[in-house]
Amino acid sequence: MAQDDVPCLGDTDPPMVLEGKSGGSHNDYGSIGGAGPVESSTSAAMTHSDLYQRQPLLAANGVCPQATTNFYRDDDEEKDDDDLKRIEIVNANGAIRIEMPGPHREEPRYPKEKWKTFVAFLFLVFNFILTTTSLAMVHERVPDKDKYPPLPDAVLDNVPTMPWGLDVSEFIIMISTNLTFLVIVFHRHRFIVFRRVFLIVGVLYMMRSVTMYVTVLPMSSTTYYCSPKANSTSVILISKRVFQLISGFGLSINGKHTYCGDFIYSGHTVILIMCSLIINEYSPKRCILLHWGSWTASITGVLLVLISRGHYTVDVLIAYYVTTRLFWMYHTLANHKYLKQASSRNALSRLWWFKAFCYFEGNVEGPVPRQYNWPLPWPRRLLAKHPNRDS
Secondary structure, three states: OOHHHOOOOOOOOOOOOOOOOOOOOOOOOOOOOOOOOOEOOOOOEOOOOOOOOOOOOOOOOOOOOOOOOOOOOOOOOOOOOOOOOEEEEOOOOOOEEEEOOOOOOOOOOOOOOHHHHHHHHHHHHHHHHHHHHHHHHHHHHOOOOOOOOOOOOOOHHHOOOOOOHHHHHHHHHHHHHHHHHHHHHOEOOHHHHHHHHHHHHHHHHHHHHHHHHHOOOOOOOOOOOOOOOOOOOOHHHHHHHHHHHHHOOOOOOOOOOOOOOOOOOOHHHHHHHHHHHHHHHHOOOOOHHHHHHHHHHHHHHHHHHHHOOOOOHHHHHHHHHHHHHHHHHHHHHHHOHHHHOOOOOOHHHHOOOHHHHHHHHOOOOOOOOOEEOOOOOOOHHHHHHOOOEEO
16 A cells, blocks of 8 residues: 555544543543443443543544654764664654664673783884884984083073982882882773773874974983984994883983983873873772872972983973873773764864774773772682772
């Protein structure tokens, strides 16, 4: 039967009429005019004083009314497609279509995805090598500190120089990184957290390898030791320098960091700020002393870098700004499902690392809860006595 030939109620059926009840009948059901008596549960016949409906249910002119409102969902609103049912009124014939969710699959909201974590680790290693390679080449281009004095600096020009401050700052870095590592290891979703840290730090090191190479500043310190220049570069020479820097983890306290020119921006500041951000984001909320202590240590370490003249003030400011913006943008995207979809309204989807972000965070549903457990399969009694702990 064609859609236009579908009859509407009111063309052939008698209308239902509403009238007040006048008797003592307890029957609350109406009847249709012309129909025979209907027995109730007590076998009492319905009387003429029962309820009737005067108006037809639908128009009687043979044309079905069209719906004037459709239900839709704004693309910018956060939606949970697994929990909501969408009801849509079809304009053509007034039919109602109910879309039901598909079969529910029991999948973890926070999958480990160890392979992705390993890929993120390789990304970090690659960019750390890239940064050390950039420094190994920049060392040959650093202006001679005997001919070019340090640049004017509003902070360094007004504080005394304390060369020992750099060593103390690196001690703080080692303590902060080990504490941050423990926080992540005991986190229930440690693979997700590690994956995020690897990706964020990898992006920071990639950008740092570019900024330190394109603009080489004069030495900020007149007492820092720099290895003699070779006045020529080769693959073997650069490789030796890279190996030396990597073996010392980029620190000068062990005597491995003797190459100069890595100013814009400060790697010490990046690590110190990242440790504080991670501890505050993933440690229990009730550990207020830990949160304040991490920020105090980071600020102290940054100030020690400055008074030792290990960096210019602009290096520290840029490092703080870049690190915090990247960390907060990444977690804003990760905590909102609708921001993981590229669209003209989502300006954050234009970030150059957005596709990599979608690959690593595509299966993570919502903010990662602050939950903790014992990371090792032994001893079992710890697993039994101390199951997953929430903050």
